[in-house]
Amino acid sequence: xxxxxxxxxxxxxxxxxxxxxxxxxxxxxxxxxxxxxxxxxxxxxxxxxxxxxxxxxxxxxxxxxxxxxxxxxxxxxxxxxxxxxxxxxxxxxxxxxxxxxxxxxxxxxxxxxxxxxxxxxxxxxxxxxxxxxxxxx
Amino acid sequence: xxxxxxxxxxxxxxxxxxxxxxxxxxxxxxxxxxxxxxxxxxxxxxxxxxxxxxxxxxxxxxxxxxxxxxxxxxxxxxxxxxxxxxxxxxxxxxxxxxxxxxxxxxxxxxxxxxxxxxxxxxxxxxxxxxxxxxxxxxxxxxxxxxxxxxxxxxxxxxxxxxxxxxxxxxxxxxxxxxxxxxxxxxxxxxxxxxxxxxxxxxxxxxxxxxxxxxxxxxxxxxxxxxxxxxxxxxxxxxxxxxxxxxxxxxxxxxxxxxxxxxxxxxxxxxxxxxxxxxxxxxxxxxxxxxxxxxxxxxxxxxxxxxxxxxxxxxxxxxxxxxxxxxxxxxxxxxxxxxxxxxxxxxxxxxxxxxxxxxxxxxxxxxxxxxxxxxxxxxxxxxxxxxxxxxxxxxxxxxxxxxxxxxxxxxxxxxxxxxxxxxxxxxxxxxxxxxxxxxxxxxxxxxxxxxxxxxxxxxxxxxxxxxxxxxxxxxxxxxxxxxxxxxxxxxxxxxxxxxxxxxxxxxxxxxxxxxxxxxxxxxxxxxxxxxxxxxxxxxxxxxxxxxxxxxxxxxxxxxxxxxxxxxxxxxxxxxxxxxxxxxxxxxxxxxxxxxxxxxxxxxxxxxxxxxxxxxxxxxxxxxxxxxxxxxxxxxxxxxxxxxxxxxxxxxxxxxxxxxxxxxxxxxxxxxxxxxxxxxxxxxxxxxxxxxxxxxxxxxxxxxxxxxxxxxxxxxxxxxxxxxxxxxxxxxxxxxxxxxxxxxxxxxxxxxxxxxxxxxxxxxxxxxxxxxxxxxxxxxxxxxxxxxxxxxxxxxxxxxxxxxxxxxxxxxxxxxxxxxxxxxxxxxxxxxxxxx
Numbered sequence: 001x002x003x004x005x006x007x008x009x010x011x012x013x014x015x016x017x018x019x020x021x022x023x024x025x026x027x028x029x030x031x032x033x034x035x036x037x038x039x040x041x042x043x044x045x046x047x048x049x050x051x052x053x054x055x056x057x058x059x060x061x062x063x064x065x066x067x068x069x070x071x072x073x074x075x076x077x078x079x080x081x082x083x084x085x086x087x088x089x090x091x092x093x094x095x096x097x098x099x100x101x102x103x104x105x106x107x108x109x110x111x112x113x114x115x116x117x118x119x120x121x122x123x124x125x126x127x128x129x130x131x132x133x134x135x136x137x
Numbered sequence: 138x139x140x141x142x143x144x145x146x147x148x149x150x151x152x153x154x155x156x157x158x159x160x161x162x163x164x165x166x167x168x169x170x171x172x173x174x175x176x177x178x179x180x181x182x183x184x185x186x187x188x189x190x191x192x193x194x195x196x197x198x199x200x201x202x203x204x205x206x207x208x209x210x211x212x213x214x215x216x217x218x219x220x221x222x223x224x225x226x227x228x229x230x231x232x233x234x235x236x237x238x239x240x241x242x243x244x245x246x247x248x249x250x251x252x253x254x255x256x257x258x259x260x261x262x263x264x265x266x267x268x269x270x271x272x273x274x275x276x277x278x279x280x281x282x283x284x285x286x287x288x289x290x291x292x293x294x295x296x297x298x299x300x301x302x303x304x305x306x307x308x309x310x311x312x313x314x315x316x317x318x319x320x321x322x323x324x325x326x327x328x329x330x331x332x333x334x335x336x337x338x339x340x341x342x343x344x345x346x347x348x349x350x351x352x353x354x355x356x357x358x359x360x361x362x363x364x365x366x367x368x369x370x371x372x373x374x375x376x377x378x379x380x381x382x383x384x385x386x387x388x389x390x391x392x393x394x395x396x397x398x399x400x401x402x403x404x405x406x407x408x409x410x411x412x413x414x415x416x417x418x419x420x421x422x423x424x425x426x427x428x429x430x431x432x433x434x435x436x437x438x439x440x441x442x443x444x445x446x447x448x449x450x451x452x453x454x455x456x457x458x459x460x461x462x463x464x465x466x467x468x469x470x471x472x473x474x475x476x477x478x479x480x481x482x483x484x485x486x487x488x489x490x491x492x493x494x495x496x497x498x499x500x501x502x503x504x505x506x507x508x509x510x511x512x513x514x515x516x517x518x519x520x521x522x523x524x525x526x527x528x529x530x531x532x533x534x535x536x537x538x539x540x541x542x543x544x545x546x547x548x549x550x551x552x553x554x555x556x557x558x559x560x561x562x563x564x565x566x567x568x569x570x571x572x573x574x575x576x577x578x579x580x581x582x583x584x585x586x587x588x589x590x591x592x593x594x595x596x597x598x599x600x601x602x603x604x605x606x607x608x609x610x611x612x613x614x615x616x617x618x619x620x621x622x623x624x625x626x627x628x629x630x631x632x633x634x635x636x637x638x639x640x641x642x643x644x645x646x647x648x649x650x651x652x653x654x655x656x657x658x659x660x661x662x663x664x665x666x667x668x669x670x671x672x673x674x675x676x677x678x679x680x681x682x683x684x685x686x687x688x689x690x691x692x693x694x695x696x697x698x699x700x701x702x703x704x705x706x707x708x709x710x711x712x713x714x715x716x717x718x719x720x721x722x723x724x725x726x727x728x729x730x731x732x733x734x735x736x737x738x739x740x741x742x743x744x745x746x747x748x749x750x751x752x753x754x755x756x757x758x759x760x761x762x763x764x765x766x767x768x769x770x771x772x773x774x775x776x777x778x779x780x781x782x783x784x785x786x787x788x789x790x791x792x793x794x795x796x797x798x799x800x801x802x803x804x805x806x807x808x809x810x811x812x813x814x815x816x817x818x819x820x821x822x823x824x825x826x827x828x829x830x831x832x833x834x835x836x837x838x839x840x841x842x843x844x845x846x847x848x849x850x851x852x853x854x855x856x857x858x859x860x861x862x863x864x865x866x867x868x869x870x871x872x873x874x875x876x877x878x879x880x881x882x883x884x885x886x887x888x889x890x891x892x893x894x895x896x897x898x899x900x901x902x903x904x905x906x907x908x909x910x911x912x913x914x915x916x917x918x919x920x921x922x923x924x925x926x927x928x929x930x931x932x933x934x935x936x937x938x939x940x941x942x943x944x945x946x947x948x949x950x951x952x953x954x955x956x957x958x959x960x961x962x963x964x965x966x967x968x969x970x971x
Binding site for chain 2: 005007008012014015016017019020021022023024028031034035049050051052055056057058059060062064066067069071082101106115116117118119120121
């Protein structure tokens with residue numbers, strides 16, 4: 001019953017690297033490839049301060065967030081202790097070198113989460129840990 | 138595969154730490170069984186003194202609650218004494234408090250039996266009310282005695298004895314300390330400090346009998362008196378007095394023997410393990426903590442004798458535990474090479490610290506500061522231009538700093554005149570005036586980067602049982618960012634964790650992936666001509682398959698700086714800024730800073746920048762501190778186009794590389810100028826841009842001594858004077874302002890280039906990753922740099938040539954993507970096809 005969307009070939013993702021997958025709605029999804037050619041997908045938003053995980057350094061089955069170096073597990077999206085927090089994991093299917101994401105998940109997961117803001121027009125009163133408190137944009 | 142069986146005899150701090158280290162690296166290798174003679178799980182023995190003094194409770198000092206054993210599937214037998222080890226059949230036999238026998242088979246056995254208090258062999262030592270000071274039972278006995286009796290005598294004026302005496306006094310007893318030597322804590326303090334300590338403790342109400350030799354303990358039924366047989370009586374007699382060799386007697390309802398400890402080797406001797414000639418030392422182990430008698434049997438902690446030394450402080454024992462764990466885990470890479478130790482007395486309100494050879498000797502020099510009235514005494518012992526010992530009384534805030542200098546063996550000539558006044562006067566870690574950790578309020582902020590207060594750190598240390606700087610960093614984030622508060626956090630560890638916390642060892646591992654230090658990694662890459670990250674990991678036995686975000690960028694840098702043009706740069710081992718050649722911002726956009734040679738620009742360049750700002754709707758344009766222009770808020774997809782449109786070289790403002798060369802106007806325009814500083818700056822920048830380094834590198838050139846380019850706080854600062862150029866190195870304007878050292882005065886611009894290039898290349902080859910020039914020069918010493926560059930002209934020219942060769946033909950990453958190994962796929966997001 002699951003509907004899978006083809007995204008790219010495994011080879012389109014750098015080894016120990018990531019690509020960003022834009023969605024029609026919501027924050028992009030980061031797809032990672034590790035040294036064993038396993039592919040993982042997470043919401044491209046660190047549970048700490050919203051850093052784009054797709055830009056981090058990948059090692060083992062983890063990624064280090066580029067903003068403050070939190071280590072996030074690629075399989076479950078959760079921060080390594082003692083840090084606490086999880087980002088949303090997405091299902092991945094790899095078939096004959098073709099990477100697919102689940103259409104239903106892409107269309108429904110984490111649509112309420114907002115990207116971090118910076119610059120002169122960013123609100124200064126944004127809560128520091130707004131991640132886990134869903135609010136409509 | 139069937140798991141091997143690991144049995145541990147003893148359930149104390151060193152042993153359990155070994156298990157923790159083992160579980161971290163090989164959680165599935167062993168079925169573990171632990172026998173502990175005490176009826177408690179592992180607790181922090183160091184904190185018994187605060188418990189006795191009523192400052193902490195027993196619950197607070199438990200390190201591993203019973204849940205921990207259960208969660209890690211460790212079979213724990215408390216209150217169970219191991220009575221026999223059958224080494225042939227590899228079986229341990231133990232007897233529980235209820236008399237039930239328990240057998241356990243082992244493949245590996247870990248002896249962690251600790252030590253016993255040394256009980257003076259005098260008549261009456263077995264009377265009731267005569268105890269050692271070692272465990273919870275002793276502590277409870279003392280607390281209980283304090284509620285019922287009045288007179289306490291502590292035999293032994295060492296660390297443990299004084300802590301016991303202080304605790305008993307706080308619990309209302311009249312306490313006399315008997316010490317056989319003329320001054321207190323003679324193994325940790327010199328005479329002067331010992332006398333100051335005695336005076337201070339006398340003021341608090343302790344009585345001292347110095348040079349007194351205990352002859353006998355006398356019981357209330359008359360036992361123990363010289364010439365009479367001990368206790369025939371059926372009910373046990375309680376101690377009543379202490380008698381000395383000179384015939385004096387003092388009343389005593391409680392006698393605490395604190396005259397030293399002896400390794401608990403009873404069981405080891407029984408089963409034939411070598412414990413030194415005549416069984417006089419501890420259980421003798423090799424550098425992998427295996428007993429030399431039986432390689433299946435390991436020993437750690439106070440029961441083990443390593444290279445003739447039995448350690449009694451927690452830091453060395455934890456180091457032993459770590460080595461033992463790696464060997465048990467079959468990595469076999471760790472070697473324990475012995476430790477240097479330091480001491481701190483845990484008596485609230487008395488500050489005392491000593492480390493190394495504090496008594497000095499024939500070829501040592503001493504720096505002494507003594508103010509007996511204020512109760513402050515400091516002695517530093519120096520040998521061969523290195524600090525080898527320190528003894529501090531009354532003001533110990535710099536203890537950890539001195540200990541660091543001592544362990545590192547750093548040359549001290551350059552800081553000698555300020556050494557006595559401590560770290561805050563050297564300013565080695567910045568935030569001056571913040572160094573008095575003890576005096577800070579709980580609400581005071583220690584770590585400015587992560588907003589961590591003293592209270593938070595102390596609470597975490599106590600509640601989570603933290604011992605190391607790394608643990609504090611992980612749990613609180615304090616000192617985990619810029620690191621400028623590291624010294625302060627170490628001090629907090631020292632007086633919160635008590636005694637000798639586990640300081641970072643002299644040789645610091647790069648990260649958790651390896652035991653190799655930065656230097657070892659650099660050396661291996663050079664000596665073995667390693668060219669890939671994988672070969673480094675293999676050669677140095679990395680524990681992780683592809684390292685982590687901390688070691689991989691370091692190794693990548695070491696490879697490309699050691700073998701330019703041969704080792705291949707790995708973009709996936711670079712931090713995002715160096716992978717995308719722009720600075721990531723907090724919202725995931727980037728900033729672009731083009732290079733402006735010597736800080737000069739033109740109308741054309743400004744016009745192109747302005748057009749790009751409009752075209753790509755760049756929200757912020759800012760002039761940087763390094764005389765350049767910063768475009769902030771550029772989307773990643775636009776980076777390549779922005780670079781192309783502005784058509785200026787990369788400023789490398791995102792990289793561990795040469796950044797800006799700041800210049801003043803100089804003689805071309807300035808009426809004060811004596812040299813053409815702008816041209817000098819442009820020449821330096823053109824010669825050395827694209828130079829990757831352990832950390833960012835900044836230059837400045839001023840055209841006269843007014844120094845408008847602020848050359849005194851740059852990695853290399855050049856100041857024009859009438860007769861040539863003065864050069865300064867290793868300055869820093871960042872976390873801690875550090876004035877650059879005067880390096881040399883040269884006549885020509887060519888020399889400025891040569892000397893600057895040679896210094897940069899030396900730093901590139903010898904610096905550790907993320908080490909700024911200021912820290913590098915502090916580590917190796919300015920003399921070393923001078924010797925390599927000023928005294929050795931052939932070496933200098935060679936270094937300059939090496940740098941030029943390394944930079945020859947290096948690409949501009951904003952334009953030559955292939956050559957610079959820029960993966961352009963990153964600038965295009967994937968889409969979800971319909």
